[in-house]
Amino acid sequence: MCCIRAMRLIASALLLLLFLSAPPSYGQGLPQDIPRKELLILENPEGTIKNAGWFNIWAINAGSQSNGLQQVALDTLWYIDPEAGLDGAWDNSLAADKPQYNSDFTEMRVNLRKGIFWSDNVEFTADDVVATVMTQIMHPGMRFSAVMASNVASVEAPDRYTVVFKLKHPNSRFHTNFTVRWGAVWILPKHVFEKVDDPLRFNFNKPISLGAYELHSYDPNGKWYIWQLRRDWDRTTLARFGKPGPKYLAYIDPGPPDKRVILQLNHELDVIHDIAPEGMFALARQSKTTRAWFKGFPYGHPDPTLPAVIFNTQNDLFKNPDVRWALALLIDIKAVVMAAYRGACTISAIGVPPTGAHPETYHQPMEEWLKSFEIDTGKRKIRPYDPTIGKQIADMLRPSMGEQIPSDPKEVARAFGMGWWKPDPQAAQELLEKEGFAKRNGAWTTPDGRLFSIRVMVEGDLRPVMTRAGTMIVQLWKQAGIDAKIDLAQGTLPTRRAAGDFDTLIGWSVETWGGHQDLSYFLDSWHSQFVAEPGKSQPLRNWQRWSSPALDKIIEEIRTVDFDDPRSIELGKEYIKLAVKEMPTIPLMAYTVFTAMDQTYWTGFPTAENPYTNPVPNWGNSRYMFVRLKPAS
Amino acid sequence: MLRIASYEAADCGDPGSFLRHGGALMSGYFAFLLRRLGQFGLVLFIGINVAYVITHASPIDPVEQSISAVTSFGNTAPDAVEQMRSALRELYGLGATPLDQYRLFWSRILRADFGPSLSAFPTPVSTLIGRALPWTAGLLAVSTIIAWGLGNLLGGLAGYYQKSRTLRLMGVVAIGLHPIPYYILALLLLIVFGYLWPVLPIAGGSAMNLPQSLTMEFVASVLQHAILPALSLILIGVGSWFIGMRSLVSNIVTEDYVVYAELAGVRPWRILSSYVMRNAMAPQLTGLAMSLGGIFNGAVITEKVFGYPGLGSLLVDAVYAGDYGLVLGVTTISIVAVSAGVLAIDLLYPLLDPRVKVN
16 A cells, blocks of 8 residues: 555645646747747747748748748738728839839839848849749749749840830739739749759748848747848838837747637737637637727628639539529528628628728629619519618627627628628529429429439538538528538538539639729639639639620720729629629628737737728738837837 | 467476477467568558558549649639649649559658658658657657556556555546547646646647757756646546556456465565566557557647647648648558557567467
8 A cells, every 4th residue: 555655645746846847827838038028929820830941932832821921021012902001002012113014915014112122131123023933934833833924925124123024915914913912923032042953842941031020930840930020121111111010920820719719818829810700709708908800799800702602503403593593582691690600790792892992892882783683583573682681680789799789880881791682482482483493392393303402512610600601501491492411521622612513612702802993803713714614623713613705795804904994893893783693603791800919018900990901910911010010008 | 379378387397398398489489470570561561552542542632732722812813723733733743644653652662752742842751750750759659658557557556456545536537537528628628727727838849939959948848848738648548548457457356376375475566566467467568559559640639739749730731631642651650650569569478478379
């Protein structure tokens, strides 16, 4: 029995030693030797980077992008902010002014800023831009090789600060390749890459910065990266807006959502990239210092991305717009937003995200047309649009969320969206019957007598919010007598989406600049010239594989007008009307990102009241946040 | 084949007989060794081939995954994507015939080269595994051995001292913890020691911004960061060893030779250590060997919950990315480790336990 006594003694001593030796508050473990008041800690949503020492962003998919590399170390010609921007949404970054095209858009001239330096004291010049393009073209398999090779006939630098691109075919949107939305073609340092034999196998470690920060240190196991403000930060493009507040930035992998909440409550994670709605609600309840985009409900930042029910229009069942419309009329959007986001999102009936400049440009002007829009069910004409759905969602949430729910109609529309299609099972039935479908013993059958079955593909726990939306839509369709099933794709979704191996999927084929009215960012890829044969791989983003001569005509005209031409807005509205009539996808809501910002150490984060940039920290644009951040008093 | 020998003894009075007998034993052992090594090679060959077939039958296309990752956020023209697709197929070596790919795979395996990772191209798979392996091996080997040692020791004591209240209480705790889903226990530890009473690090393998070198500061940081993940693994792992050992010992203590030893006045600790637990060790050692071999799969949930570096997350990410090179690298190491562990135990049994002899 003496050994049992000895074991008791040893165990007690060990426990005592463990807890006495531990620091009083340890949580995550902050960086050594860096004052907390000089450090901003942000989440890198890429998680753990398996190839941590790889900084060559021009090689495809080899290392991290949003570990701070694209946000603070690299730069390119232009940025478009999804929000208002520090000095307007458009920013001439390395370029001194806007792109200058010739009359037929086969040549683009760029004037560059002077006095911008790489972190190794070499001046940035036109040679870097030329080297960026030529390195990509000469090495197929690099990230931007294909897009450069397919567009650029030649690129020259007539002097140190001018670049002239000659294009293989007219392209009025060529400059968008060098314009940051989330990322873009980043400029590489010629003086580094010209000494490299094979740029595809070069790790670019230690990276030379063109941005305001340079690499301080990183974890070989890919858990964290620390960037330090350059001493010569005033020789970078960001300096136009002032000195960045944080001297150090740490991009970390904080782990699963629960841990992100714990870390922010412990004030050891200043910016959470995204979190489940429930995590956001918990932070809003428990932390006095956490701030999200909206001050109260619905908290999250609506990204210029539009989740939708995407039909595979090459599938016989979904070729007919009446069938697609019938399925839209069976959806109760209020139930979907409650299931997906607990109501914390902004709905959109039209094929443009309700965020940034779009509500003023598209949603509000289209409202009257939407109210008068009619569908012929075969038995009658209906007006399916209900402009009060956004308000209904707000009213539904008010009893539980109280004063957090705005009452001003403009605020309600901004936070929850405007209108959507009112559920109309009777009209849906008429539309289906019009197309030869029949309901027998409560179950719908197709015109050839088979059970009307629909698989709704979702990504599962890789994208839980979309999965919840899909599950609710399946339930609604099942209630109407359709044999709907969830099709859990998990990691196979990109492969199956490209192959067209789905009936419908919950995802997005609409992404926009947000801060600019031009829709070509996604719309150009919807041209029928890019639609693959059934069974062949579909290039992004027309996952619905929808071909429409009317849409082709709109796209072809957009290609001929300037990026800033007001005509592109009119053409954008024509696309919206066509998409409403044809319903190739059922738009649902903006993709809400619950970015949570802790104001314990830093203040001045972008918010809906002060929307100077997108707060989502993996976006290249998030660099603008750093010049507005000030240490908390 | 091994079998438990009957209590037959060599004729110790005749040296010639002993030598003849010993020589026959050695010759039998050598034949057994060769046969067992042959089986080992066959298991490896079949196991690696099965892994090859399964990974290549995956519906996830690494090229599509790469394109999706690149184009998800970028403004890539659709016509450029097709060019990108063909360039990547060539770069990743997917344009070769299946037979050529299979030959290349085996020629590399025989040189311990798993080729480049497709999701971190062109970084070699062996480099990625080499970075993660020490963390996995360190955490899982130590926690497995501690759980094994603690579980067996406590289980042995509990089986022998069946009336001890302390040991019965320990038994209740160990058995009570065992069925708790691992992630619940891990999350509980995380909330208790990371939030309610934040005294231990809850993420990473060492402190941020601390150079990874053999300094006291780094070693102390690694140990401190390993406490919670190791504790979670030990708390869950100790129960099964405890239950197994207690059952074995409970049976052995009723054997005649134990009763005789007690009647002869042999001290209890000696009876427990030399007569009871030693005899109960054989199946536990097999279990330990298999557990140690299995650590090369990594501990995905531990790594995810505690943000601990290791092979598990690497493997899961590789599966999602369709990176067969990396999946095959990790699984091959795991197959080799498990097979080698079982082989080692098989070979050592006759030497560890005199009742076991080669048939």
